[in-house]
Amino acid sequence: MRRERALLQGNREKAGKFRRLRIKRKNVFLLGVSAFLANAAFGMAFPYLSVYMRLIGGTMMMVGLLSVAFNLTSTIFQYPFGYLSDSTRNRKAFIALGFFSTGFFYATMALVSTPLTLLALRTAQGALGSAMMPAKSALIAELSSRIGSAYGLFSTVENAGYMVGNFLGGFLVGRVGIRGIFLLAAALLALSSMMVLFIRERPRPRRAPRLPLLPQEGRESERVIFSGAAFRRLTRGSLGLFYLTVFVVMLASGQVYSVVSVYFGEKFGQEWVGIIFGVDSLAAAVSGYHIGKLIDRYGAKRFYLAAIAGYGATFAGYALAGSPYLMLAVALLSGLKWSMTLNATSTYVAERVRANERGQAMGLLNAMMSLGWVVGPLIGGYLSGIGFSVNFLSTLIPLGLAFVLTLGLPE
Known part of the structure; x- marks a missing residue:
């Protein structure tokens, strides 16, 4: 009788493990497909936002303000949405909200014809769209104990x-126009938001353990701690310095990518905008998972340093490449450095914070990225009025500073 009970208990445990594994695989599939569709929508629409602003009469300063307004509201709302994601223990609702609201505002943009209205919609899009990033980053970390590989996998998918969206946008823009591109992107985002709602999140214990836990099979993050002490813990010491370097790197990024679509269009023609961005994304997609695995083996800091150096080489290439084919080679480098940036920064933070504060930590990381894109486009819009090459090469100053600061961070 005792032997039979032991066998029965063993069978129940095996069945439970199999059930948890099946749920996990289904969650990975649903999140992966929804992320793929959402990023296809982003790839279609985003490269043409600045072009659209110019077409409806906006100045280069208004082009820069598109990024400033979006990232300002995104910066403000990232951390609160990360807190809500932790405290409600409901990641999928915030991911779905971010996807759907982003699509809604793209659909509305297709109906406007004045620069100020477009700017207002982009501002609101930054506020509500920011709901998805902390929750998505935290959920990815909770799907695997090998965090770098998990981020690498989803980086590849995204x-x-x-x-795909870049190439589709480049192919379709001459056929349906930019307004049509926005409407197609909105439809894809609505579909992706519905898919996210089918993810099954397991209930998490309401009382957090005393010691921090790394996410493992069948265990997700515990009760959130939202207090002044928690915020100070995330922003002081080496982690606070790391957040500062992210801000500086993204400041340089904002200088360039807020205006580079206009630069590509004026230099090579609008059809090349989607192609160049597509090659960039291709390099990031192919390399993402492999870079994630290497980060698990060799550490996030090394790849973050390589990413910063890659930014400098990419922006110098933008300034110096004289033909679209040379620019495609620069785009390959650009994709590699973005893949390293995304995977290395997410892994560095996820490995250094408590599981029950991970949503807030990721929200703060995304806020620093967005804040860089608040300041950077203002500088980029001004310097691009002098000359695009002046703007691109000037980024070597903040990137050099970020590289030196990162050298002092712990492994």
């Missing part, structure tokens, strides 16, 4: 979607 960049593949973005690449």
